[in-house]
Amino acid sequence: MIDARGLARTFTGRHGTVEAVRGVDLSVAPGEIVGFLGPNGAGKTTTLRMLTTLLAPTAGTATVAGRDLRADPAGVRRRIGVVAQGGGTDPSVPAGEELDLQARLYGVPDRAARIADLCGRLDLDGLGARPSGSLSGGQRRRLDIALGLVHRPPLLFLDEPTTGLDPHSRGNLWDHIRAMRDGDGTTVFLTTHYLDEADALCDRLLIIDRGLIVAEGTPAELKRRVAGDVVVLELAGSAASGAGTAGDRAGEGAGAVREALSRHPAVREAAVSGRVVRLTVEDGEKALTGLIRALDGAGVELASLSLSRPTLDDVFLAVTGRSLRDPTGPAPADRPARPPSGPASPGPVSSGPSSVSAA
Amino acid sequence: MSLARTASDTRLIFLRCLRQTLRSKVAIVFGALQPLLYLVLFGPLLKDLVKVRGFGAGDAWQSFVPGVLIQLTLFGAGFVGFGLIGDLRSGVLERLRVTPVSRTALLLGRVLRDTAVVGAQAVLLVGIGLALGLRAPAGGVAVGLVFVVSLAVSVASLSYVLALRTRSEDAFAPLLSAVTLPLLLLSGILLPMSLAPGWLDVLSRLTPFRYVVDAARAAFRGDYATAAVAEGALVTAVLLVVSVTLGARRFRAEHT
Structure with missing residues (x-):
């Protein structure tokens, strides 16, 4: 569903050149729910924006949903759904109008039926006339997802889908995401800051750090491998x-x-x-x-x-040298160079198996 | 991207934007009030100015109404960038950019809405002007409105270019004022440039609005076959092509 080789993006700005993504190789199979993790500034967002055609790669190739990312971005756009981190609705626009416009832009046949079906499945029934700004956080997130799904894309990108939601809404959204995969076979590529989310929801994880994929595997594999x-x-x-x-x-x-x-x-x-x-x-x-x-x-x-048992945070700490829970973390320059799974030095997090050293 | 696709997408974006404008009661009330304020609170001051040297032929309303029309366009269409920054912030623009929508349509749909709003205000302004004593040939008024509409397309496009460059209200607002204020002062909208000393007149001739204002005034007087109208038409046409090209290019480029 996604096949990227050496995907890279360099930004040239006032302060010189920044290699945000240095050559990402990744594959996602149809029907997978793949979690994409990384510390802040690791290149997560840039990679996501490249895969969703918003940024042109400066190097590398990728096939997304069967279309070449660089040669046919329009073809990619027709076949993917994207739900951005902050959503993409105007607070003053009724939910129904947003869905209708989205369906028209994708040329969805039998729009009304598709929208009714989606609203039913995502618990949005009866909210069509409400401005999206008046919806609850969970409802608005489900509306964002409905907008991303209106054209039945085989591949859906979700950027931080449950950030800012209460625990109940998060669990509820996980159920919806699983149902999309189980019911329609939708492939889901999601980024998240929550390791419990990655653990509970994702079939496979990719961890990016400093512009490169540093680890990948199922949550269980990664835990076994690292600690x-x-x-x-x-x-x-x-x-x-x-x-x-x-x-x-x-x-x-x-x-x-x-x-x-x-x-x-x-x-x-x-x-x-x-x-x-x-x-x-x-x-x-x-x-x-x-x-x-x-x-x-x-x-x-x-x-x-x-x-x-080791948690994903132990995995994360071992492969990136930073804890995902700690948003600032040590600055890259101060970070102790540490081979993954080698004898651990006393790290910033003292609890957890990865910091246990042999006496 | 086919032309038909661009046209149908432009229509969809236009309708979305228009509905947004119509939903905002404040926008409607103040949109309608603005022309009235210009005429009622400023127009009477001009009554006696006609006698002043250099004010030009025609009566005060014939000179004032076209000027206010252009000013309305400059400000009405100049400020539309704020709406786009709102859409940038809410994520609407990015959401639309990952759909197959024509990028040109994302510009044109908005610009058409802005032009429709300015056009409606312009018609209202001329209507109120007629009620207050403006006398102008119907053809002249029509030509004036064509100038207004073309200028609205240009100014709105440039406003969007500026908004996408600055990406924040804090940067956009001062830059907008820095651009529009000199353009307003140099256009001769408030007072005719024929009153200006030589250097100011030269400076004024280096800005596009001077020509458009002169042309609209000539049209309102019924002097169609004049150099003023021809120059105004040429400047407006060039501005239109350049602005829309810049806007379309900006919307097609990636937004980092």
């Missing part, structure tokens, strides 16, 4: 003893744990601090029973045990 699951063990010990003795005992206990787990195939790394042992393991849920059995066999007593 294993983390098992945290707290060893049982007597709190009544003096500090020195407790430390010695904890040391002995930790040694026993190491001994017991060093041969376990699932364990990638083990870090000990005091009575707490952090293990990075593959496939944590499955490995857990084996780990407990091994510890039991070694006579190690546990006070507690917990398993945490």
Whole structure:
């Protein structure tokens, strides 16, 4: 549905030349919901604007919805729907008029029926006469999506579709987006700042950073690749003893744990601090029973045990060096150069498996 | 992009814009009031000026009404860029630009609406003028309105070019004033340029509106076959072609 090779865009301005996008390769298959993530300034918007014909690439090629982006932008426009981040409705114009104009511009046959059908499916019934400015945030977002879908495009671009919506409206919009894909086979290419959204809604993710795609895969694949699951063990010990003795005992206990787990195939790394042992393991849920059995066999007593799985934010942090939750982040120049999935330096986010280091 | 496509898209955009104007009650009331204010609050001052040296032939209304018509056009069509900046901000323009709509139609549809509004105001102004004592041949009035309509297309197109260049009201407003004020003063709309000292007259002849105002005044006096009308027609035609070309090119270019 989308096939881009070396897509690049350079802006020449007063302050010199900026390579906003440095050569993006990406493929999107029909019927996929693909999430496009990246820190601010990574080239996300520029890439989206190129793919939707609003900006001409300075290099590279792309086929979008079966048409060549550079040779036939008009053909691309006829086959894609685009919903911009801030929407595209005039607050004073009734929703019905916006939909009617949009359908006429695309030459949609049997306009009234198509619009009625869309309004029914997107819960917009009875709102046609209302100026879009008087609609609720969720209603206006669904109107934006209806405008993008009026001509039944096989490919829909959604830029930050749920930004600014309350949790209920977000969930509701996710359902609509899934229904579009499941019902009509619409391919969806969306950008988002919400990692839970990417996780819950997208079949596949593309992460862009500094103008290049730095990671891609299903949310589960990315998490597996970047960081294993983390098992945290707290060893049982007597709190009544003096500090020195407790430390010695904890040391002995930790040694026993190491001994017991060093041969376990699932364990990638083990870090000990005091009575707490952090293990990075593959496939944590499955490995857990084996780990407990091994510890039991070694006579190690546990006070507690917990398993945490990596989040997309860990993935994001590992591949871009920035947390998506933190909109400012460290400036690119200050960012520590860090290979993805290598031993992590103490990063800006202290929690989460990606910042666990081997002792 | 075929011509038929451009024409039908222009019609769609024109109707959308026209509905927007008609929806705004403020726009309608003030749009209609404006010509009236010009004539009632400024016209009477000119009664005695006819006797002043250099005011030219014809009575005060014959000189004043064409001038006000051009001023109405300059300001009415000059300000339309604000509406486009609104559409830029709300995302409407970008939404339309990702549809297959003809880019030229995005310009022409708007410009036609603006021209229709200015045209309606101009007719109203001439009507009120007639009621207040303007006497002019019907043919002259018709020629004057043709000037108004052509000029409205040009000025509106240029206003959109400026709006797309500046992209914000804060930058657009001062630039607009900086352009329109000297054009207004040098056009001889307020007072005839024949009163001007030599250097000012020369300066005035370097601006297009001077010729259009002179031509419209000549037409209102019934002096059709004059150099003034011919020059005005030529300047208006050149301005029209240049402005629409610039506008169409600006709308076809990508907006970064």
